[in-house]
Amino acid sequence: LKALILVGGFGTRLRPLTLTYPKPLVPFANKAIILHLVENLAGVKHIVLAVNYRPEVMISVLKKYEEQYGITITFSVENEPLGTAGPLALARDILGKDDAPFFVLNSDVTCSYPFSELRDFHMAHGGEGTLMASPSRVTKVDEPSKYGVVLTVPGQSTIDRFVEKPKEYVGNRINAGIYIFNPSVLNRIEVKPTSIESEVFPAMARDRQLHSMDLEGFWMDIGQPKDYLTGTCLYLSYLTAQKSAELADPAKHDAVTAGNVIIHPTAKVDPTASIGPNVVVGPNCTVGKGARLSRCVLLEGARIKDHAFVQSSIIGWSSTVGKWSRVEQCSVLGDDVNVKDEVFLAGASVLPHKSISSSIFEPSIVM
Numbered sequence: 001l002k003a004l005i006l007v008g009g010f011g012t013r014l015r016p017l018t019l020t021y022p023k024p025l026v027p028f029a030n031k032a033i034i035l036h037l038v039e040n041l042a043g044v045k046h047i048v049l050a051v052n053y054r055p056e057v058m059i060s061v062l063k064k065y066e067e068q069y070g071i072t073i074t075f076s077v078e079n080e081p082l083g084t085a086g087p088l089a090l091a092r093d094i095l096g097k098d099d100a101p102f103f104v105l106n107s108d109v110t111c112s113y114p115f116s117e118l119r120d121f122h123m124a125h126g127g128e129g130t131l132m133a134s135p136s137r138v139t140k141v142d143e144p145s146k147y148g149v150v151l152t153v154p155g156q157s158t159i160d161r162f163v164e165k166p167k168e169y170v171g172n173r174i175n176a177g178i179y180i181f182n183p184s185v186l187n188r189i190e191v192k193p194t195s196i197e198s199e200v201f202p203a204m205a206r207d208r209q210l211h212s213m214d215l216e217g218f219w220m221d222i223g224q225p226k227d228y229l230t231g232t233c234l235y236l237s238y239l240t241a242q243k244s245a246e247l248a249d250p251a252k253h254d255a256v257t258a259g260n261v262i263i264h265p266t267a268k269v270d271p272t273a274s275i276g277p278n279v280v281v282g283p284n285c286t287v288g289k290g291a292r293l294s295r296c297v298l299l300e301g302a303r304i305k306d307h308a309f310v311q312s313s314i315i316g317w318s319s320t321v322g323k324w325s326r327v328e329q330c331s332v333l334g335d336d337v338n339v340k341d342e343v344f345l346a347g348a349s350v351l352p353h354k355s356i357s358s359s360i361f362e363p364s365i366v367m
Ligand code: GDD
Pocket: 006, 007, 008, 009, 050, 051, 052, 078, 080, 081, 082, 083, 084, 087, 105, 106, 107, 108, 109, 146, 147, 148, 149, 164, 165, 174, 175, 176, 177, 197, 220, 221, 223
C-alpha cells in the first residue's frame, strides 16, 4: 500500500509557531504532527510527501525515519504550489504504478486514524474513491465555512454533493481530509494548481464515484492555535481512554493534580507546581514552584518560573514565562520569547525572540 501526504501550504494560520518550523513538523503531544500519521499508516510501505515549502527542512528531519519505520519516503517537490490535487498528478509514476488503491491525507488533522477500516470499506463498495467524514462537529451554530461538507444520497454512502467551505449551512458531515482512491482518479487530474475539494470531488460526486465513511470518535483540524488546543484535549482524552502509558502517573508526580497530562521524561517539574487537566510538557522544559498549568502546551525547552499561571495557551520552544505572570486566553508565544515577571497576557500572539515587559489585555499580535 501507498500513501501521499499533503505537506505543502504556508501554515499561516498556525503562526507564530510556523515561523520556526513548517506546520507538519510542529510538535503535537511531543511528536511532529506528521509523525502521528506516519506511525499510524501500518502496512503502508511507501509514503510520498508532497512538499512545496521549505523542502530542505522537511527532508532533513524526516529522511531518518525511513529506517526507523522500515518504509520508503519519497519527497515530491512542487515548483509552485499545486494545491490539494495537483500533487497527486505530480506523483503519478508512484501512485499509478499498480492497480492498488492509495491513501491521500491532509497533514494537519488528529484522530484515531482508522486507515484499515477505510480501506476495507472502500474495497467493499467498488467506487473510485472514499473520504472519511466526521459527523456533527459542525452544528448550525458553528462556522460552516471552515470545512468541506459532504451530502450523501439518503440511506447510502454515495456522495451526492461536495461543497467546499460553504457560505451558508448545508449539512453537518464534514470532510476529515483522509481519502483513499483507485489509481483511475489520476485520469481526472493534471500537473497544475488544482483543488481536490473544489474541482475533483464535485466531478466525482456527479459521476457517483465518491463515497463517504463516517469517522467514529474524535477528529480535529489542528492548523490554528485554538483548534490545536482543542485537538490536544481530544487526543489526551483518547490516550486516557486507551490507558496509555504515555500519560503522567499522578502517583509518581506530585505536581499532577488532574488527568490528561503528558510530561516528557527530560522535563523538570517542581513538586509544588499544579499541572492539569489537559497539559503537555515538552522535552527539557522546567516548571517552577507553585506554577499552575491547565489546558496548555509547553514546547521543548520552555521555562515556567515560580508561581506563573498558564491556561489555554501554547508556550513556544525555549520561551520563558516570568514569576507571577499569567498567560491565558489562547496566547501563543513563538520561539525564544521572554515574558518578564508579573506580566498578564490575554490572547497575545507573540513572534519569535520578543521580550514582553508590559501586560496585554486584548487579543493582539506582538511583532
Ligand atoms: N503539497 C501541497 N501543495 N500541499 C498543500 C498545498 C499545496 O499547494 N496547499 C495545501 N496543502 C496541504 C496542507 O498542508 C494541508 O495538509 C492540506 O493540504 C489541506 O490544506 P489546509 O490549508 O489545511 O486546508 P483547510 O484546513 O482549510 O481545509 C481542508 O481540510 C479540512 C479538514 O481539515 C479541506 O480539505 C476541507 O475540505 C477539510 O474539511
